[in-house]
Amino acid sequence: MKDKNTVIERLKKANFKLTPQRMAIIETLIGNKTHPSADAIYDKIKKKFPMISYSTIYNTLRILIDLGELRELSIKENKINYDPNTEPHHHFLCEKCNRIIDIFQEINFKSEHINTHKIRNYEIYFYGICSDCLKRIK
Amino acid sequence: MKDKNTVIERLKKANFKLTPQRMAIIETLIGNKTHPSADAIYDKIKKKFPMISYSTIYNTLRILIDLGELRELSIKENKINYDPNTEPHHHFLCEKCNRIIDIFQEINFKSEHINTHKIRNYEIYFYGICSDCLKRIK
DNA sequence: TTATTAATTAAAAATTATTCTTAATTAAAA
DNA sequence: TTTTAATTAAGAATAATTTTTAATTAATAA
Incomplete structure (x- = not known):
């Protein structure tokens, strides 16, 4: 998911309707580096669309995944986190602050x-303490 | 989890009781290379202990994990698979036959x-088609 | 511009995996 | 043996996701 227009074009081409709810979900995701879960997305969209339902959230996420515009992470147990950055990279879960951090450093594997x-x-999932938390502990 | 006696010793040392249910779960896991889920373990134990409950299964798995004798895999979405081999290695999920295969090949990362x-x-999770399924397709 | 229709929505029920609660049971210590 | 503290089975609770359904709406065609 690079920019809104490209995603919109791909949805159109695949015959999906561009509903305001979908647009809001896409806008929430574009450039989002927090790796939100479905319920984090739901909470955010609910501010604009108080009647939004989880089925709309999950349906839209599924479409974006199938189009290859969104990536699912299983870095947390029994929970899916979403990453709109579909460029190859890895993830680090900080066990202190619970953030998921992108790792662009290349691992020698081709x-x-x-x-x-x-x-x-x-997928490579790293678990440990992020640099911010390390500083805080010192 | 290398051999039964070592696991038993470690349980004793940590003041856990050696119930027949626990012994059966340990016996099911020792040397098991199938990476079973809790419900696969439950189904197997139920043959010997028809009254076994999921709480016993999950309770025992939790103890073994906390003792470092068992490893949890998040290679499948929203499901935990268990691996009694706690030596460092990686995993491959075959998208055809759904098997989880151990990967002992070293990845240059230290x-x-x-x-x-x-x-x-x-954790490194590989997804693709295993060699057996590749043969079958040909 | 309006009517049509097929996709999409919200709501709620269902499903799946796991965790928690509780009273009864049992393994191990005294 | 008796005691007691841990463990059990059963089932309720929880959490995340999926499914169902009837009503609504976006996009197309008239």
Whole structure:
């Protein structure tokens, strides 16, 4: 999800309607680096659309994922977090402040196979204490 | 979780009781390379203990995790899979047969920090088609 | 511009996985 | 043995997500 117009064009091309609710969800996601969960998105959208329902949130998120414009993270147990940045990168979960932080540092791994299994995708989840929390503890 | 006696010793040392239900759960897990979910374990234990309840399963799994004898995987969405092999290794989820396969191949990553964030642990999840399914497709 | 229609919505019920509560049971210590 | 503190089974509670359905609405065609 780079910019609103590109996402809108892709939705149109795939014959999805551009409802105000969807537009609001897209606007909340574009450039969002907080990796929100569905309920964080719901809470934000509810300010503009007090009648919004979770089905609308989940339906829109599903569409964006299927279009490849949104990425699901399983870095927290039993909870999905969403990342509108679909460029290859990894994630760090701070166990103190609970933030999910993008890791753009390249990990030396490029091959298309591992042990003869064909890789379509891979995720690296780091767990620890982020630099801000480390400072705070000192 | 290497062998039963070591796990039993560790449970004793930590003042946990060695109930038959717990022993059965441990026996199911030792050497188990299938990465079972709680309900797969429940189904198996139920054959021996038809009255077993999920709370016993989850309680025992929690103890083993806290003792460092069991590892939780978040490779599948909204589901926890358990791995009794606590040696460092990674996992591959086959999107065809849905199996979770151990990856012992070393990934070049050793540092204690990433971008000044302190790493306590990290997980690598690969997604794709396993070699068995690749053969079957050909 | 209006009518049509097919997609989308909100609401609520259902589902799934896990956790919590409670009273009864049992393993281990005294 | 008796005691007691941990553990159990059962089921209720919780949390996240999905499904169902009838009403609404966006986009297309008349």
